[in-house]
Amino acid sequence: MSVDAALRCSACGAATETWFLVGCDDDLFSQAPVVYLERYTENRRDTAGSSGLGTEQIDDLLERAQIAFDDHLGAGAMIYLRKIFEMTTSQAAEAVGIATVRSNGRRKSFRSLLEEVDADSHIIPSEFSSNGYKLFSELSEVIHGDSNEAEALNKYLPCRKLVLGIVNNIRNNQEMAQAIASLGWNGPSPLVSTEGATS
Incomplete structure (x- = not known):
């Protein structure tokens, strides 16, 4: 699963955009899926896209x-x-x-x-x-x-x-x-x- 998120640091307030690729060992839609972080990329752009x-x-x-x-x-x-x-x-x-x-x-x-x-x-x-x-x-x-x-x-x-x-x-x-x-x-x-x- 690909997750694109705009995150904000709770300490300094700086915003960053991060993209996570999340893998799953079983059914992602089950009640308690086992997931793991396969890859992530930070700061792909200066800001999140316009609305x-x-x-x-x-x-x-x-x-x-x-x-x-x-x-x-x-x-x-x-x-x-x-x-x-x-x-x-x-x-x-x-x-x-x-x-x-x-x-x-x-x-x-x-x-x-x-x-x-x-x-x-x-x-x-x-x-x-x-x-x-x-x-x-x-x-x-x-x-x-x-x-x-x-x-x-x-x-x-x-x-x-x-x-x-x-x-x-x-x-x-x-x-x-x-x-x-x-x-x-x-x-x-x-x-x-x-x-x-x-x-």
């Missing part, structure tokens, strides 16, 4: 993913990629007025939300538009322990490229919508800005 959504948070998550990968923490890196995918999809839904919850107040399944958003705004690049949810499944399989760390590390770079493809596709859609609006043409509603995300 707001948008470009800064996407860049923050991308950086965290890369740091995890560089530290050979494949599952941790994939968690951040999945978070980016979920976050950008939710932002795109809100930007075009697609509800992220059902009529009973419960969140829509990610598959359902992704299909609605992509049908409306085409956030998945055409090169893998029929496999948008397959990317999410790939990221989730790693996170849920269906892959070992070596497999997760091998999958990280191609998954990162595909997630960045979605982020950049949304950014391009927004830039095109702004250009159309500036010319006074009727065009699609601009999606949430992810300008500044880099590979």
Whole structure:
């Protein structure tokens, strides 16, 4: 299990960000699991990430993913990629007025939300538009322990490229919508800005 925590020293009050990789000898969800600290990294960034959504948070998550990968923490890196995918999809839904919850107040399944958003705004690049949810499944399989760390590390770079493809596709859609609006043409509603995300 990957635990990302912002800690504060009780003596001096200094804050530090620490990432723990916790292992378990048995079932992590049992009543009294036996856990151990496998690895930790301190001060990966000067501060914990911003609480707001948008470009800064996407860049923050991308950086965290890369740091995890560089530290050979494949599952941790994939968690951040999945978070980016979920976050950008939710932002795109809100930007075009697609509800992220059902009529009973419960969140829509990610598959359902992704299909609605992509049908409306085409956030998945055409090169893998029929496999948008397959990317999410790939990221989730790693996170849920269906892959070992070596497999997760091998999958990280191609998954990162595909997630960045979605982020950049949304950014391009927004830039095109702004250009159309500036010319006074009727065009699609601009999606949430992810300008500044880099590979």
